[in-house]
Amino acid sequence: MDVITTHINADFDCLGSMVAAKKLYPHAKVIFPGSQEKNVRDFLRQVDFSFECETPKNIDIHEITRLIIVDTKQASRIGDLAAIIDKPYLKIHLYDHHPSSQKDFEAELEIVEDTGATTTIFVRLLRNQGIQLTPMEATVLALGIYEDTGSLTFTSTREADLNAVAYLLSQGADLSMVSEFMTREMTPIQVRLLHDLMQSKRELMIEGVPIIIAQVSSKRYIGDAAYIVHKWIEMENLDVVFVLIRMDTKVHLIARSRSATVNVGKIAEELGGGGHAYAASASIKDMTLIQAEENLVHTLYKHIQEAHTAERMMSAPVLAVEQDKTIRDTKNLLDGYTVNTLLVLDEHQRPLGYITRQIVQRAIFHGLENECVQEYMLTDVKTVTPSTPFSEIELLMIQRPQKILPVVNEDEQAIGVITKNDILKVLQEYTLEKWAYHSDTERAHTRNLRRLMDERLPEHVVTLLRDIGDLGDELGYAVYVVGGFVRDLILRAEENLDVDVVIEGDGIRFAKALSKRWGARVRIHRKFCTAVVIFPDGFKIDVATARTEHYEYPAAMPIITLGSIRLDLLRRDFTVNALAIRLNRRSFGKVYDYFGGQRDLKEKIIRVLHSLSFVEDPTRAFRAIRFEQRFHFRIDSFTLNLIKNAVKKGFISKLSGKRVFNELYIIFSEPNQIGVLERMAELRVLQAVNPNLPPIDEMRRLFRNIRGVMAWYELLYREEPVEEWILYFLGFIDKLHDQQAKEFCEYLKITNHVMQKVQAARNGYKLIERPLYEKLPDLQNSDIYHVFHHLPIETILFWMAKTRQEFVKKAVSTYLSKLRDVKPEISGNDLIALGLRPGPLFQKLLVQVLDARLNGEVATKDQELELVKRLVLTVESPGKS
Secondary structure, eight states, X not given: OEEEEOOSSBOHHHHHHHHHHHHHSTTOEEBOSSOBOHHHHHHHHXXXXXXXXXXXXXXXXXXXXXXXXXXXXXXGGSGGGGGGTXXXXXXXXXXXXXXXXXXXXXXXXXXXXXOSOHHHHHHHXXXXXXXXXXXXXXXXXXXXXHHHTTTTTSTTOOHHHHHHHHHHHHTTOOHHHHHHHHSOOOOHHHHHHHHHHHHHOEEEEETTEEEEEEEEEXXXXXXXXXXXXXXXXXXXXXSEEEEEEEXXXXXXXXXXXXXXXXXXHHHHHHTTOEEOSSEEEEEEOSOOHHHHHHXXXXXXXXXXXXXXXXXXXXXXXXXXXXXXXXXXXXXXXXXXXXXXXXXXXXXXXXXEEEEEHHHHHHHHHTTOTTSBGXXXXXXXXXXXXXXXXXXXXXXXXHHSOOSEEEEEOTTSOEEEEEEHHHHHHHHHHHHHHHTGGGSSOTTTOOOXXXXXXXXXXXXXXXXXXXXXXXXHHHHTOEEXXXXXXHHHHHHTOSOOOOEEEEEESOHHHHHHHHHHXXXXXXXXXXXXXXXXXXXXXXXXXXXXXXXXXXXXXXTOOOEEEEOOHHHHXXXXXXXXXXXXXXXXXXXXXXXXXXXXXXXXXHHTEEOBSOTTHHHHOTHXXXXXXXXXXXXXXXXXXXXHHHHHHXXXXXXXXXXXXXXXXXXXXXXXXXXXXXXXXXXXXXXXXXXXXXXXXXXXXXXXXXXXXXXXXXXXXXXXXXXXXXXXXXXXXXXXXXXXOHHHHHHHHHHTTXXXXXXXXXXXXXXXXXXXXXXXXXXXXXXXXXXXXXXXXXXXXXXXXXXXXXXXXXXXXXXXXXXXXXXXXXXXXXXXXXXXXXXXXXXXXXXHHHHHHHHHHHTTSOOSHHHHHHHHHHHHHHHHOTTOO
């Protein structure tokens, strides 16, 4: 069976090519492997054009013996038909006008020509074979050529395209119909897309080439997105445009170029797609919109910015030592040059290796100062030529541990060296230029929250933030407040005064200056480039140097390196937390939102920043669920899949107990603990923490009771603080066996202080319920008091929530509301005044007085004294009544 097909989301060039192919292969069946663009669907629905197509489900693809493919040569673009593309029995005839790429499949017959449209190739073939066309067929083919050449205006248009259109006109092609379907009205969704593109556009200048990048996100599929991009280019006369559109779980790239410098086909190919030098596309999986843009920009620089060659980067002349010099001579050279590494050359100035200051110092320590340097130099050295591009140099320096990279000429002589500092200089230029369109321009950052800050924040906090900005101006630093503070301010959520300040500069120096300015204390953490400023009234501000981080292995603690505010925000967990507000005087209140955090706040979405986010830090899975429940947001599908994968791959289980405990502590401090735990159980995160934990249904009643008990306790208005999270933690582990609970607490690194409360609560039946039961029915207030008096308040409240016995609940209620603060009015001094000597009797008497007061037998101090006198007489005269 012969089948004619094309790529999914077929356009008019596909339709025209398939119609023409049917003329060449009259017995072949025609199949669209997927959807068609909207204008093609409209044409087929509105125009009386008899073109028989089979649906893929009506054909057994394994019966196909010859596949005629038009307008593509990549298996990833032909849908389910790709399953048979490598079958040995299948013959493939290919017709296409796209440039070749490594992803192309092989064909028995391959006709690929440099034309503006694949249809043009078929027009030539039909004309050469004398095959006539009907006027409607000629019109369809003309539509294919006009669409793919932009009505013969694209730079890709060739003479063959013009000749093909002329021939089609001679065959009766109707240009009025062509014009009707080339001119389309946009749907409301497309208008919204056009608006979003125009609002989100950012200009990137690379080697003098202006490049526009825009990104949008849509919950639903947007048809004919390429047409909207084309309209936008026409409206604003843009030269190079890259549009990233997230639809469902994929990011779709649409690229257009009118510049000979930028081959969008090559760039799209590296991103998993393909196309022409002037028009290309790609479908990017397993990346967030932010990561896709990062990857795109990196690829752009790789293809365009190859002006950074070794010759431009290298340091010259070469600082080197000859191979026969001694270790002592080498040390003198290192000291003289004030460098840490020297190249070692032979007599022909060719590099043999290199030696570092550390090796020289250790050699001298071992008494080897008179040995030749070649005996101890590092010899595994790669070299580059003057024309080696930066991308290759960067890869070499990352992949290999060598300190310097020699640059050699045709004779292998060293003419320069490249150090890691040279790499950093280029990367700094790269970063500054790359993100220029993200920086301080009003176009990139238009929202200002100055008024909202004045409305929502306490006056002293606003004053402090303004002063922090002024201090930044004095020190020459850009200063930002970041993270949850900004998120909650925009949400107008409950007041959040956890202020995290990020400095583009020396954060520790800034913290010291701020503490001196306000008479505050400062705690410094040099390892993480952070500090905490503690003001006289106890208010705290965290200060950090803008930094980035990387992880050596899954679930590891991060390794910190300095960076910009954008890189600092990029290391955070979710878009809604990657927001910053500038505090410097001229920009006070300006929002910095590089990753769509404000949009996600508006749409109530928790969206991860990186696809490896939960691999590098699995605790972010806890946070995603916690934020989702706290704010009544939803975790987007991509992030949800990443959480499930982190559980499946065991990354949650690799977390240290201390880190898990920190997350559980925050969860049990949330207002909706059970909602968080239910979601964790649904996503199997809870089971990854501890597979012995019971089903959520068994926790729900206890958590509900704890909430009720705490509400009751708060109405007592007692000043005694309660660590409420402990009650929920006790409910969390209540169904574990004692050994399981002990092992889990040890894993979590529970403190002794908390462990004592845990043990007391888990022994509640022995310590509370049974002693009370044994006193029934003659249970007195003094009995109740002595059961509860030495127990932590958390243990008492937990058991009130856990027990099903009403007499226990009443006893707790009586104790906390009436008995807990009862004390005798008399003291040891009163007993001494009665002539008693201090000793064991004192304590016994005071306890008996307390019991009498608890049971209502005495009510005044005089009554207590009379009771003591009677008790003393009883002790002195045991035989008397």
